[in-house]
Amino acid sequence: MKNKIQRDYFVVILLLLTACAALAVPLAVTAPQWLIAPVVVIVFALVLLAFSIRSLRRFVAQNLCGTNFEGSKIQYSLARLPVPVALISGKNVVWYNPHFREEILNDTDAVLSPAERLLPGIDLAVCSRPHGQDLTIGENRYTAYASTTSGSQGGTLVYLVNDTFYKNTLDEYNASRPACLIIVIDSYDEIFNDMKDSEQAHEQETINSLLEEYIGRTTGFLRRVSNNRYIAVVEERDVRWMIEERFDILDKVRALHPGSGLTLSIGVGHGGSTLQECQEMARESIDIALGRGGDQAAVKTVDGFEFFGGVSHGIEKRSHVRSRIIANALADQIRKSDSVIIMGHRQSDLDALGSAIGILRMCKMCDVPSVIAIRSGATLAGALLDTFIEAGESHNFIEPEEVYNLITPDTLLIVTDTYQKRLLEDQKIYEKCRRVVVIDHHRMAVGHIDNPILLYHEPFASSASELVCELLQFMPPQDNITPLEAQALLAGIMLDTRSFALHVGVRTFEAAAWLRSRGAETAETKQLFNISKEEYEARAALVESAYIYKGCAIAVSGELAPGMSVVLPMAANDLLTINGVDASFVAVAKNGGVNISARSMGALNVQVILEPLGGGGHLTMAGAQMKNCTVEQAEKRIREEIDHYRAAQAAQAGAAQIHS
Secondary structure: OHHHHHHHHHHHHHHHHHHHHHHHHHHHHHOHHHHHHHHHHHHHHHHHHHHOHHHHHHHHHHHHHOOOOOOOHHHHHHOOOOOOEEEEEOOEEEEEOHHHHHHOOOOOOOOOOEHHHHOOOOOHHHHOOOOOEEEEEOOEEEEEEEEEOOOOOOOEEEEEEEOHHHHHHHHHHHHOOEEEEEEEEOOHHHHHOOOOHHHHHHHHHHHHHHHHHHHHOOOOEEEEEEOOEEEEEEEHHHHHHHHHOOOOHHHHHHOOOOOOOOOEEEEEEOOOOOHHHHHHHHHHHHHHHHHOOOOEEEEEEOOEEEEEEOOOOOOOOOOHHHHHHHHHHHHHHHHOOOEEEEEOEOOOOHHHHHHHHHHHHHHHHOOOOEEEEOOHHHOOOHHHHHHHHHOOOHHHEEOHHHOHHHOOOOEEEEEEOOOEHHHEOOHHHHHHOOEEEEEEOOOOOOOEOOOOOEEEEOOOOOOHHHHHHHHHOOOOOOOOOOHHHHHHHHHHHHHHHOOOOOOOOHHHHHHHHHHHHOOOOHHHHHHOOOOOHHHHHHHHHHHHOOEEEOOEEEEEEOOOOOOOOOHHHHHHHHHOOOOOOOEEEEEEEEOOEEEEEEEEOOOOOHHHHHHHHOOEEOOOEEEEEEOOOOHHHHHHHHHHHHHHHHHHHHHHHHHHHHHO
C-alpha cells in the first residue's frame, strides 16, 4: 500500500509539471504577464522533487533490484548469489543484488549512478579476462569478473569476489620473503694497514655502529664474517625501502672521512625461491659491484641488475705478482691451443687494436698461429691499421666473417678492451669458441661474458694496453715486441688517458717508460691522432652547437658523413676544455639510432649516467649506442639522467654535511 501511495505521489508531480509546461506556451504568446503563476508552480514542484529524490531513487531501486521483481528469471538467478553482482549498461549501474547493496553501497541505493564512482578503477575489458581485475573498495579487496549478457544491448554483468584475506596474506608472504646482503669494506688492507691498532679499532667500531643502526631498522640480522666482510639477512619489505632510499648507508660511510677512500660495496640478492638462491645472487652482486670499482650497491633479481652509488674514484690496488701469475697462466692457455683469435669491441679504437697487437706478439712468442678479427671498414683506429698493413703485417688482420671456418674445439678466443657480449666485434665468434680469455679495464656491467677460463680485469688500470704491457714484461726478453708494436700499445694508453692527463697511476707511467725503452716514438705515436680537414670541420661544428646544462656540455647532430665517427670522442674531449664543464655528451644519429660519446674530468661518473641508456665504460669515459631512437629522444634521456645524477650528488652532499 505504501509503495502504491509513493508511486501515485510521483505521478501527480510529473503530471503537474507537464501541465504547467503545456500551459506556459500559449500564455507566453497571448498574455506573458500570466506566466508568473505556472513558473511558481514549476519551481515549487522542482523543490518538492529535489527533497523527494532520495525516496524516488529508493522506489526505483526496490522495483528494479528488489526480490519481488515478478517474472524476471535473471532476478531469481542472481539476487540470491552470495557475492555482489551488478548489471552495467553503458557507463551506469542499472541493477544490483542485495549483497552488492550491502557490501559495496553500505545499504544505500545508487541505481543509474556511474560505475566508475561506485567501483573506482574498474575496466570492463580487464574484468572480462580469465584472471579478472583487482579492485580495492574501502578496506576490502575484490577480484572483479565480467561477462556481457546476450541480448542485453551491451549490458555487462560484473561479479565481485571478496578475497581480502587471501590477497593480504599473499602480500605479507611476499614482503616477508628472505633477502641476503653481502657488505664489503672497500680497500680495507690499503686503508687500515697504515693505522695504529687503536685507530683501526675506532674506525671499525664506527663502521660497525653505522651498519648495526642501518640493519637495525629491519627485521633481520647482521653478522661480521671477516675483517672487511659482513652478511645480513633481511626481508623483502626491508629491501624495498633500502632501494627507495638508494642505499644511503653508502653516503654515510663515505662521509666519515671524505677523500680517504673509505667506502662500502653491497651485493643484494632478493626474489629467489630459496634463501640459498638469494645468497648466490648476493654473491654475484658483490662480485660485479667490486668489479665496477666499489662504492656502490648492486641489486640482483631474477630480472637482472640495478646499481646505486658508484661516484668515487676508488683506490688503486694492483700488484706485479698478480700480473706475473696472469702472464704465466695466459701463456699456458695459448700453448694448449691449436689457434688463437684475438678480438676487441665494435668500432675498435686505438686501445682495442693496440692491446690486440700486444696479445698477438705473446701468441707469436708461444709459437701458436694467431690472428686479429677486426672490421677494417668500421674501426676508429684506421691510421694504426694502415701503418701495420704498409709494414707488411696485413696477414695478421682478418674480417670476422672469414674466421668462422677456422674455429675448432681447441681454438682460444682472447677478448680485449671489453667485458660485454653485446659490444664484441662479432658475437658469433664468441658463441662458437668454447675457451675464452678476457682482458679488460672497464667497470663491470650487466651482460658480461660468462665464465671465461681466464679473466684479467683491473678497473683501476688506465687502459687495456697498459694491462697487456705488464703481461709482456713477464714474457722472455728475447723476441719481445717490436718498435711498431710498442708504438701501438703507447697509442692505446695515450688515447684512454688523453695523453696522460686523466685516469693515470704509477703503473701507467711505468708501462709507458717500458714501451719507450722498446722503441716507441711519442712524436710518431702522436701522428696517429691526426685527422683530416673534413673531420676537423665536423668536430668544430659539434663543439659550436653545444650548450651547457647543469655543468654538462651537450652537443647533438644529425647523421654525419661516412667515416666521421672518430670525431665524436674528439668533440667530447674538446668540450671538457670549457670552463665550468664537468662532463660532456655528444650524440649523433647513426643508422636509425643514436651514438653517444661521453667524457668527464672526474666530477661526474659518465658510466653511471649512460648505463640506463644501454651504455658503459669508465668513470671519465663512456659511450652508448641507442637503437630505434631519434636524436631528440636521446637528448631528452641524457638530460633526465643528468638530473637524476645531480639529485643523487645533492643528497650525498647533504648526508655528508649532516654527519659532519
